[in-house]
Amino acid sequence: MADDDQNEKYRAPALDKGLDILELLSETQEGLSQGEISKALNRTPNEIYRMLERLVRRDYVVRTANDSYELTLKLFALAHRHPPMHRLISRATPMMRRFARASGQAAHLVVFDRGNVVVIAQVDAPGYWSLAIKVGSHIGLMNTGSGHVLLAFARDEERRLMIEEHERMPHEQAPDDLDQILELVRQRGYEARASQQISAVQNLSVPVMGSEGRVLAALTCPFVERIDSAAAPKRDDVLALVIELGQDLSRTMTALEASDRT
Structure with a gap:
């Protein structure tokens, strides 16, 4: 219980959200749409959109021609x-x-x-x-x-x-x-x-x-x-x-x- 309290004390919700997206995309082969990501992570479309935009801007994620999102090779590099x-x-x-x-x-x-x-x-x-x-x-x-x-x-x-x-x-x-x-x-x-x-x-x-x-x-x-x-x-x-x-x-x-x- 003490460990759980300690973990909650040092939570970083924005970081967790970004990591959740990266881990989810790492398990898919064909990419996911914003809506699919929102549903899978039980997050609102708005908060997922903002995080995706940052990940795209930092080259961790790429938006494809059909508006789905995929991982780049930046983490691998x-x-x-x-x-x-x-x-x-x-x-x-x-x-x-x-x-x-x-x-x-x-x-x-x-x-x-x-x-x-x-x-x-x-x-x-x-x-x-x-x-x-x-x-x-x-x-x-x-x-x-x-x-x-x-x-x-x-x-x-x-x-x-x-x-x-x-x-x-x-x-x-x-x-x-x-x-x-x-x-x-x-x-x-x-x-x-x-x-x-x-x-x-x-x-x-x-x-x-x-x-x-x-x-x-x-x-x-x-x-x-x-x-x-x-x-x-x-x-x-x-x-x-x-x-x-x-x-x-x-x-x-x-x-x-x-x-x-x-």
Whole structure:
């Protein structure tokens, strides 16, 4: 009760209203009209209009030709100015591009952030086709290779908090043998299992480690077997490349963190 009183004491209604709009729009793919936003947030059209005008003027929201409102990429850009995130992405991206050229496969990098597993970097496979996940997407913690790696290499207390905080995706189910799966991932140092979302895809996932044994991210290749080229690397060859990339990136990030302390 005391916490509720404290929270009420420091309320900022205008800020809450703006954040409510941003969070609502982040969950829609095609934008919403002013009326739809007002109804969803149980606010009057006038107060929503004023807040939308400010968000549009500050480039957080854009008004489309059919008078609906959508998020811009400004929040995404702000997140990537954060030094630790920017450094991880800037170091990982060229290394992931080299992997894509060598393997003929796509790859993406994910982190756990405030209850969500978020894709922060992605590279396409070379050529005219590629299986890719959009940067900024939220994916499952319990039913993806990336999620299993993040859980497996987290410390015990951190793992417990991740599971408690996680906002589950639609249709996300934790396997009955999750503990055994995570133990196997820890033992062999990677996850390799069929995708629970897309048929014929094998998720090959490894951790990106920082100093003091802390897991920073998970690196995943959604492997698809090529049948149009006899020279295309096979699954085991691609897995070896994923493991090598994860180790190289872990060494890079560990060295950078060590230099920060000296």
